[in-house]
Amino acid sequence: MHRPRHVLILGGTTEARRLAAELAADPALRVTSSLAGRVAAPRLPAGQVRIGGFGGPEGLARWLREQQVDALIDATHPFAGTISFNAARAAADVHVPLLALRRPGWVAEPDDDWHPVGSLTEAADALPALGGRAFLTTGRMGLAAFAHLEDMWFLVRSVDAPEPPMPARTEVLLDRGPFTVEGEADLLRRYGIDVLVTKDSGAAATAAKLVAAREAGIPVVVVRRPPAPEGVPVAADPAEAVRWLRASLT
Incomplete structure (x- = not known):
């Protein structure tokens, strides 16, 4: 056998x-x-x-x-x-x-305001010119790249609680997808988000935030895949x- x-x-x-x-x-x-x-x-x-x-x-x-x-x-x-x-x-x-x-990977649509970058460090460099209240959906790893941005406020969403170093002005939201467009739009409004940071994971379960950002006219910093x-x-x-x-x- x-x-x-x-x-x-x-x-x-x-x-x-x-x-x-x-x-x-x-x-x-x-x-x-x-x-x-x-x-x-x-x-x-x-x-x-x-x-x-x-x-x-x-x-x-x-x-x-x-x-x-x-x-x-x-x-x-x-x-x-x-x-x-x-x-x-x-x-x-x-x-x-x-x-x-x-x-x-995700593909930008005509109304999207995407700003592609090559790393989390480049994402942090691009943020101050785009907004002051950022929604970070890059996971709990790598938050140190944004820790020096003391003038910005961050909403960080991850499955598990992140550990320092991270930005001083941070609120953590523990949650796991899939997410809905309605839920993401409500989140953007509730927290006054004016810029979104994400990785090009390509997952349909987490793409709703891109639609919500498009509809709200919010710029999105997209970290390209390695x-x-x-x-x-x-x-x-x-x-x-x-x-x-x-x-x-x-």
Whole structure:
């Protein structure tokens, strides 16, 4: 009797959970999802779950060998750049097929007032010229980039409470999407927000804030995605990832 083919999903995204649910239903597959452990109470996917880092590309390569992984799917957040490059190196070292599952980025519409930047530091540099009350939806990591903006007020939304350093004039809102356009519009009005800062995660669950900002005429500072590893095939959705996996395991 042949052993189930082992698929490792580097997860933490909605797409990763959808993919794990579909693959775990196949008895011919053994599915393991790896979560970074940055969220205190993550939504666990179907199948086996491991939490925590691997110890760089060498540690990941060792895990792939020891656990007899047949295919690796990087379905991490578009801004989790380090693990993506570690996955590319490890997969190449162990000769395991690798796919990147990346939701498409957001596309600006004619009425959007977007200000693309390359990093959180650049976002902080752009803010003073755009407004005085900023809505930060970049997560709880990286708030130190805005800590020096003492004249600005910030509303920070994240799943878990952020830790210092962060801007002195900050109110924290703990919440998890999906969000509605109506809810986001009410939030902008209630807090007097005049500029929004976000990362181009491309998630439909968090795109409502962009619509609300467009309708309110509020500028949006959009942090562009970091570059992805070269030579790694990319799927735009779980269905495409499943097709790639079936072809890779034949």
